[in-house]
Amino acid sequence: MLTPSQIVEAGLGAALATGLGFGAYMYQAMWPPARLFGPAMRAPKRPGEIALTFDDGPNPRWTPELLDILGRHGVKATFFLVGRYAATQHPLVQRIHDEGHLIGNHTWNHPNLAFSGAEKTREELVRTNLELEQITGAPVRYFRPPFGARRPATLHISRELGMTPVLWNAITSDWTATDPAQLVPQFTRLMESHQRQGLATNLVLHDGGHLSLDVNRAASIAAAEQLIGQFRASHRFVRLDAWESN
Template identity: 50%
Template sequence: MLGEMIEIGASIAAFAGAAAGGYSYASLAPWSTLFGGALTAPSNPVSGPRQIALTFDDGPNPRMTPQLLDLLEKNKIKATFFLIGSYATQQKELARRIHAAGHAIGDHTWTHPNLSRTGAAKTREELSRTKDAIEQLLGAPVTLFRPPFGARQPATFRIARELGLTPVTWNIIGNDWKAESSEYITARINRQIARNDRQGNATNLVLHDGSHRAQGMDRSFTIEAVRRLIASSTDRHFVTLDAWL
């Protein structure tokens, strides 16, 4: 009897561990659909250039975003910016400049919480407050939403869709927030773009022009990596995420 109880207890523990691991995977993996589907990236067109969607999270950042906008304008490239709502209201003219330049703008919550740990009411407040503030600021609808850290739970994407927001994740992330050089970011990006090419997929790339920890963070490594990516991508077509809706 004791042996059977030990075996049952071990089985329960193993099941609980697997369930916890599955929940964690579903809450963070950008390609997981267990908690609902999200826009990642379509297949590349059979004919024509391969596509890259440059996306930037955690802005607007008065120290770095203007430099990034200058670089994109010089190369006639449009990108997608997921703005933190509280930052956008602090940097109104900069948010308007992003919009006026023709870039797509998405909702990245008001305070950048981990939405896999927030209640439904808090999640709705974070998304709706940001959407309303940016729409009032720009006079244009906001239809894209990226959860901070990619984190979500079963209600997250449902709430986003109820607010008219399309959830977005990614299929490449540059890890630029912790990079010690632009070379590191560039090598990581190139390696993952090559993987997407082999699989026939377009690229939805996450980089950061700001930081949720504080305004004014240095993202010069990111900007240099973007410069190098553009220079090496003459045979590719840069798109905003709304082109894939």
């Protein structure tokens, strides 16, 4: 892990390299709607569609429970997997794939790629793709940078490797929640707002934790089930590849 002063130092160095001030650099590196470092998929103009996306798995405690829920409701989702967890959970990764969900790359170690060099970024992405493709046999076409953090090389390298970089337009701090009631109303407001704007919703929840497998994601999983129940009559739940033509 980088210390805060190392992060500032790395950020300053990277900012100088792009000719941006530190504040402007951090905005471009961390804020999902920013586009100066290259475009990334967020949500197309397809109101009424929701892509449920789950980050930081596979997790042996929570991912199977989530898959059971999605299966019961016939909902397909997208899972951005951490390579080093996938390496120890082959049958679970295979299950995600076999049940019709889309698997994306969320790096091997979950570093902040806004502060990673091109070589390190490439290594994180390639190693994860090799692992995932070895398990499922399916090519990996989507990549979500950890923390949404990127620099121009991050998006460039992911596209070079045949992957569309993906951010989001609906997130709350679900990793700190203890009750789905802390999450569902915020997501509901976001979805209603996207609907009014004529946009789809690309929603992030976490079925794992990037620091450890030993996390509690009960609130996130329950929130997913409540959102499905709440929106299934009025919305369509899609995988991210349904939006590839946008």
